[in-house]
Amino acid sequence: MAATPRIEWVDLSSDVGERPGTAGLAEDFALLEVITSANVACGGHAGDRRSMRTICEVAVGNGVAIGAQVSYVDREGFGRRRLDMAPATLTEQLRQQWGELAEEAGSAGGRVAYMRPHGALYNTALVDAEVAAAVLDATPPGTPVLCLAGTVLAELATRRGHPVAPEIFADRAVTDAGLLVPRGTPGAVLEDPDHVADRLAEWLRTGHLTSHSGTQVAVAARSICVHSDTPGAVAAARKLRETLVAAGAALRPFAGTSATQRPTRIGTPPAAAAANPSPQIRISQYGERAVLVDLEGITAARLADTARQALGPGLLDSVPAATCVLLRFGTPTDAAEVESLLHPHLRGLGAEAETAADDLIKTASITIDVRYDGADLAEVAETLDTSVEEVIELHTQGTYRVAFFGFSPGFAYLTGLPSILQLPRRTTPRTAVPAGAVAVASAYTAVYPRSSPGGWHLLGHTDAQMFDADRNPPTLIVPGSTVRFRPV
Structure with a gap:
């Protein structure tokens, strides 16, 4: 079997806001330090205004994209039961869920970046055109959709102008058709972190997964999902992230950060990343004499310091914020020029290279x-x-x-x-x-x-x-x- 071209970057997502109490929040906070996109329960199967607000604030602070995990209104069944209802009623319920999450995300200084159905609604929308249409009717135009590739939902979303990010499930077995093995089937849920990581590392190299029956199945995906209710989810997510980074893959939100989406990415080639970690940076014009640099894998303070060294006296000011740095110049400039000057200074400045921090930032x-x-x-x-x-x-x-x-x-x-x-x-x-x-x-x-x-x-x-x-x-x-x- 010929290997497919290696995947250079992926998104890592998980379902959050589903478990009540302090213990549940602690698990979510731990996941939000690892993942790049958060599928936030928004009241249908789990979650409430308080949990949404908490998750959104932490997600914004961590640079994690916020996604609306809409569901059948079925808290008793945790959204895992298909409910028969008029499409218009379903759309109205989902719009309410989206709206509540959007309000809380806005209050936290962010936005809802994408939509992903949950549970039975997800599985039904993958194969039922009427339900898929009802889901998309509740989704703002142009909003990215996260779902399995080659499904009714993915195809209808594409026709309607929604960008589709195909996903793969780290902790679930797949059928020969690439769909999820039903949860009740022995071996459907994968709980060993090492096995989960090895399985996805193989997919990263070849584009194939081994199905439940042992067949090699080609799986197209941009986002990897770790279910938060799988035993050992946090450990599995951490192990998976470490494995992906070691394999040379960059991790970033497929739909942009919870604050904004920027078009230009700067960084060293993935092949060099494992040996010499480098940050992922997206840069955009911010008026005639400034650019805004969005960050992943480097602190704003370190990037600001690096910019002062790399850009010289032409840089008037560097203003670090939570997940970005504003660079202001004395003369007109553009993003491409800044990229060409910054790029040689980025190698080795990744978040893992903590020993470089003391050399870069000589502060008390x-x-x-x-x-x-x-x-x-x-x-x-x-x-x-x-x-x-x-x-x-x-x-x-x-x-x-x-x-x-x-x-x-x-x-x-x-x-x-x-x-x-x-x-x-x-x-x-x-x-x-x-x-x-x-x-x-x-x-x-x-x-x-x-x-x-x-x-x-x-x-x-x-x-x-x-x-x-x-x-x-x-x-x-x-x-x-x-x-x-x-x-x-």
Whole structure:
């Protein structure tokens, strides 16, 4: 059997927002550190406004694309039972699910990037033209659709102008026709992380999977799905990602990030990536004298520092944000010119090459003393079903890095927050948060540099002066600085 051309990049997705309680959220947060696209339960078979809001905030913070996982309204059956209803009724229900998720994604600073049906609705839409049409009637025009290739849903979506991203299931066996083996069949669900990873590595090389009967089946796919309810899903997803990267495949959301989709990708060839990891960068024009660089596999602070070295005095300013960097120039420029100048400096700057960070960013490490007496500390502990002492230990055990500044002068967004502490912002923000308040929200922790409104969860207080306009530099820390919190 001749090998097909090797697949250079793939998307890694999983279903999230389906499991209730703190344990379920902890699993979802762990997955959101690994995957590139999140199929978010939006109320039909599971999930509610709170879970949607939480998942969207973490997804936006992690640069993960948000997808609407619409379903039959069947919470009792977890959406795995086919329900007979009028197509118009189904469309109306799915539009409501999409709309609720879109609102929560917007509140989190993101958007719904694609649509993917769940469970029985997914399986039915693959073969039933009437149900497929009802699903697409609920989907905004031009929205990408994630589903199996060569199916009724995929073909109808293409005819209607929806980009289709064919998917493959890492943890499910397939029939000789390339469809999923029914869950009740022995061997239908694959639980061994090593087997899952090896199976997909073979597919990456050849474009074929071994079916349930032992036949080699050609499978076209752009996205790999790991079911979150499969035992050991997080371990399987991590192992799979490691295997794909080692095989030279880049990982990125098929529908763009949850914030935007950018057209141009810069990076070293995949064959070099395993030995010398490099980031994936998408760049677009942002006015006559600026470009916006979207990031994957490199922090904004490191890219900003690299740009200053590579682009020289013509670069007036580099402004890092959560998952992008704005580069502003003194004269008119364009994305292609910036690409040609940046490209030679990218090799070896991937997220895995942590040892390079100290050489790239010569900034101070600072320890901030904190009195853990915040107004929300007890509530956070209760929400996480743990003790106040455990929350303090979690917040102080790691090293954080300044990713970017925003909101107000000196307000630094620090990455490295443990997943379990990545809570959504408060439903009702405070009109005044005191200067020096140490807080968490979404994927970040921060210190309020001065009194201001705020919706973060307050864990404690520090006397450290984070911003002083008369100081040079005015901020106590700068992008790339490392920070530790010490309880006093």
